Amino acid sequence: MDLLRAIFIDPFAQMIGSPDLLAQTIWEGFVGGVLYALIALGFVLIFKASGVFNFAQGIMMVFAALTLVGLHEKGVPAWVALILTIAVMYALAVGIERLVLRPLVNQPDIILFMATFGITYFLIGLGELVFGGNPKSMITKELFLPGGSIDLHIPGGRVQLQKLDIAAAAVALIMVAGLALFFQKTRIGRALRAVADDHQAALSVGISLNQIWVIVWFTAGVVALATGIFWGARSDVSFALQVVALKALPVLILGGLTSVPGAIVGGLIIGIGEKLGEFYWGPLLGGGIESWLAYIIALAFLLFRPQGLFGEKIIERI
Amino acid sequence: MGSAREGRDANDTFAKLLRSHVAERGQRPAFRHKDFGIWQTWTWAEVLEQTRAIAQGLLSLGLDRGDTIAVAGANRPRLYWSMTAAQMIGAVPVPVYADSVADEIAAVLSHSEAAVIVAQDQEQVDKILSVRDRLPRLRHLLFDEPRGLTDYDEPSLHALEAIMAKGRAALSDARLAAALDRRIDEGVGADPSVILYTSGTTGRSKGVVLSGERAIAAARDTVAFDKLTDRDEALAYLPLAWVGDHYLNYAQGLVAGFCIACPESADTAATDLREIGPTYHFAPPRVFEALLTRVEIRMEDAGALKRWLYRRFMAVAKRCGEKIANGERVPWSARLAYRLGDLLIYAPLKNALGFSRIRVAYTAGEAIGADLFAFYRSIGLNLKQLYGQTEAFLFVTAQTDRAVRSDAVGPPAPNVNLRISPDGEVQFKSPGMFVGYFREADKTREAMTDDGYVKTGDAGFFEPDGQLKIVDRAKDVGRLKNGQMFAPKYIENKLKFFADIREAVAVGDGRDFVTAMINIELASVGNWAERNNVSYASYQELAANPQVCAMIEKHVDAVNRSLSEEAMMAGAQIRRFLILPKELDADDGELTRTQKVRRGFIASRYAPLVEGLYTGASEASIAAEITFEDGRKGKLVGTSRIVDMAPFPRTKDACAA
Amino acid sequence: MSGEILLSVDDVSLSFGGVRAIADVSFDIRKGEVRAIIGPNGAGKTSMLNVVNGFYHPQKGEITYRGRTRARMKPHEAAEQGIARTFQNVALFKGMTTLDNIMTGRSLRMKRNIFWQALRHGPALDEEIKHRRVCEEIIDFLQIEHIRKTPVGALPYGLQKRVELGRALAMEPELLLLDEPMAGMNLEEKEDMSRFIVEANRLRGATIALIEHDMGVVMDLSDRVVVLEYGRKIADGVPDMVKSDQKVIDAYLGAGR
């Protein structure tokens, strides 16, 4: 009886009792969600264009952030480091296309999926080898990311918003918007969309598949960098972050592997959902439920929409 | 004759033999057949049961002693059993070539007056039904494989299965069972056991009648000769109607009690051979030749390492393989190399060919090339030659394991009396000797001498080591003016063993010396031409090329050398030869359909060339308007250089002989 | 045509998201007959078969099989009740050998549980062998001995079609649905396939529903023909009657145009 009460009544009472806390939690979740969404975005880009389920996306994020910080540690000015990092991500994209995707073209999905595991391991090793394994802190100031916080007064109290988080949200939104435009307006963007449905179509647009892959992986790399910067700023930069990155997976299946808006919405649902869950129900279970709540939420959704929120419905024909 | 047979005369028919096997080795495998994916196997006991069922079924169809029962189809256990079943009830089985066309079948069936035909499948049945009206005596037509025959409405057509069921039902009645046993006992060895029709290459085919006791006697001797036991296995893939199959598989199998395996079908025979891995095997030379060609082609595609190993160790085998096989003395280093080769190449090769377990293998029927023969011998295959005839129930001569050579067919088989008639014909008396030609007493008389020897129609002579050497058909053997024996085919074969020579025609009967007209093998000579970038547009052009001529000259020289080493032949060396400007062709009637040269016809068509060979001319040309057999007019124009050869002196041992 | 009715389809309608695939179609299949379903492309033939073996569920109408009317039936239930099926574009188990594919057709009849399977001796093996025999007979019947142990993925199309038929026959079906069994075959292959179908029907006593485009084949194989066009039935009867039916002729000309 108490348990039921603890599950179904107390939390809501709490929420109503102190809306500011609720708002605060939701905001936290929102920001987390946005960042999940960004990682998921990287997945979606690549999956749409090359049908590869890129497990390495999370690592690419960490790797990017690590490169940025690492370079700066080695005395490279921040903005140069930023440009260099972008260059590195490009090189990475080219390398992956040449050495992994091209030789494996026309292999079953599972094989490409496994290949991205290979990339993951490689990047972990490389990153630590070059920049050392110990956690680093993100160079927020140097990148002119705002610090401190602003207080927002709402009925029943106030909500504290980290300027960094606002920036993160803003950047995220800009990127999403940018990508949307990119997809809608540019020739390459259209080509990318075409590839998603049918490779021949893409070729007819006059861009070779290989180029497209490079572009996509590079874009994903840049997204990863952005994400990395903000995650890095919120916690330390180290490969421990990859677990966070894995959170993008439930976001992904929730939103549907091929849908950009799905990634955003999924990200928010997961982000906010798990924060609320952790904050209000976590204590009941001894806390730490963040680690799996996201998956359970996603799973619950999947049982009703096996193809995700925005994924196309599959009509089985024979 | 051989002591092997004393006291065993109780089993003087195959039916009795089968019964004895059930007593001695009832649970040993007797027949196998690749069917439904595995080697279905029947023990001797089961075979007896099945055979009795067929026999009783045949009786129920009203057959009786003396009737003839034709068997048409591929090697199938039940077809073999049908033969034994026929013999059980005293009827005479007549196996028929499965691939022969309707007319040939009709001829054989009507001549043998078959009352019942056991056919393998729809194909055979259709063939027989198409000539039904020419077979007034045919009463019933049985088939083994029902596929596609379910909705034939032909009153005389029965499934063998059904007949056997009938037979089984009847045999459950003790009286009938006993009656059948009595029938078997009543059968005597003197009764005709089987009628084998000679394949009709020379004239119309004749029905060779063999008696049980003689067939079994012959089989016993050779089984003892090759030490065959009931542990041996053979693959029955040769035509049922051919004496070879009836002897090597049916007769020897039933005598020695070894297991006979029937392939799934003709085109899986190679695979089935590999699976079964027989211990006792027979194949005609052309089969071995085709096999070797396949081996070489496949080795061409192999990787560099494998090719190197192959070449390296085949060389070793060539050097000492045969010596080791013949038990001659060989340096230990060579033995070592051979062992290694056996591990890396020979044994795997034999395995891939299905020869791993072969103890005794025979080849016969035509002359076999020395190199070809040596190849198989040298990788450790105990391949031997025999000489035989349907009339002898196969074995006339056979080589012993220790004395094997490619150019002779061995000493007389056990209990065979062999002699060369004054005019050089080979004649024999053998335990398995035939009783006579079916319904052709006159022909039988022609085939025998007054003192009871069988005329083989082959010309031959004994080698110093006592092995018989067959040189040619007796009627083709001629003499030079000086009385020297001249055997064209013998010389031609020696020439044809060279890959570069496709056909050869030797001339010399009634002449002063021997000459030859040669056809080059376009495949190999062309190949040579490409390697030495000799350009040519046509056969004729290539044939006229002096380099080619020189090459052929070497071969002829080699032939002369080997002739010079043989007492009987040294005088018949080739003095002059030319390369024919045209390929001999069956379509022009220059060859028979079985690719044998028609000397007379060629001699007349190429008269100008022959003329040139015997007038000292250095070249001869032919420009004759010739009519081809189909009436087409064609113009044959060509010139050939004529090459003079210096004969070799008789070698010493040849003189000694 | 005598023989009781094995299966009857009563004004069945089926649509995918508004798209009409089948509209109020009724017809029946009698025990032991060969029933052809013909019609131009997109006439809903395949959908019809999918409805019959429960892969699609019609929005309207009902199916009566062996006298039992059912609303929704799962595909495996259809299989359990003796409905087998081959597919327009071969649906074999690519990774498995010919033999295994056909053996899989016996799944329903193999009962030994996992614990016996784990031993693979005694009962499990006996069962395996028993069914292997059946499959070997089918292999022999379809003359595919030589590819018994080849993975089907590597086989040419014509043979794959045979193997698929073999798999269906292994179920010893009462009703056998064949979806364009001869598509893309040369004349010789078609003749073989026709023979197999006839013998499957006569000797193995399977009632057959057959979709086929080759009119020649349809005419000499089938006892009765039902013609669909745009999801509607436009004719139904013995081949000759259907052949001369004006609507059918138009439909085919229309398809040709």
Add this chain to the structure above:
Amino acid sequence: MFYREAGQYKTTYAADMAIFPIRQDRYGLALILLIAFVAIPAFGNQFLINTMMIPFLILSLAAIGLNLLTGYTGLLSLGTGAFMGVGAYACYKLETFFPQVNILVWIVVSGFVSALVGVAFGLPSLRIKGFYLAVATLAAQFFLEWCFARVPWLVNYNDSGAIEVPSETLFGLSVTGPTATPVTRYLVVLTIVAAMAWIASNIVHGRIGRMWMAVRDMDIAAELIGIRLLRAKLLAFAVSSFYVGVAGAMMVFLWLGAAEAEAFNIDLSFQILFMIIIGGLGSIVGAFFGATIIHLLPIALRALPAMVGLSIDAARIDQLTFMITGILIIVFLIAEPHGLARLWQTAKQKLRVWPFPY
């Protein structure tokens, strides 16, 4: 080259359907078993047995389990590590509740526990396919991992939060815990693994194996010939989890001796997955190949510098190992997407037709 198949004909279906139909293969297997059961215990040193063989065998078993699910039934799972954990914790609980019962019994029973959990998390597989399912299995991974860490009951409320293995004896011979000699533990592990590998190959060669592969290759067709998809998939999950669970139990009880939740984290799942991909999907022997590469290779890499006299600090080597493993995975996938098992097959075929190329 070593094959002499002429004369090895089959006269019964039993012989034809044997798992090792060729005599030479049977000899080969016998030889391997002989080495494993006699030579290694006799001559193997601590390092070989403890650091290489025991983990190798245990991981192979887990790989076999995952292969049944992913390779044979085509259901991609990323939760292997967690299911190994289930096995381990179940075994620990059972063993501490009823210490008197023979430990081997509990190792097997814990397999059944893990099978149950596996079925529970397999339920979604009916509706969810491919990568979606893979992610769903991640749910199992993280949830279970959390349970191991956060549910004190599982570790009997000991403050270390880890499970420690007490000494257990079998026929008076101590097989677990600090007192057990490596050789004893090795032999126990080897016996269990050998037996279960044999069982696995029996299953996949029979009706159930075909059923699984049918579901993998073409689930629709499978359903239309009467296979109940859910049953088939759940059975796959159950059997797979059973194997994985037993492996997990052995991992703690016969190898590590003690373990925390960390030991069963997602990296372990990935490791096992690599094994079957590199070893070969849908192949029992492949699992062993994969385990060799993924487990023994890093050991070799670590040992290598020392051998050639280089002194590189451990961290470096770890990082290098990571990179090389990553590269190897990609190289293997490019070289032979069907894994070492396929390479093995081709090599064997070459030997069979030797000296011919085909």
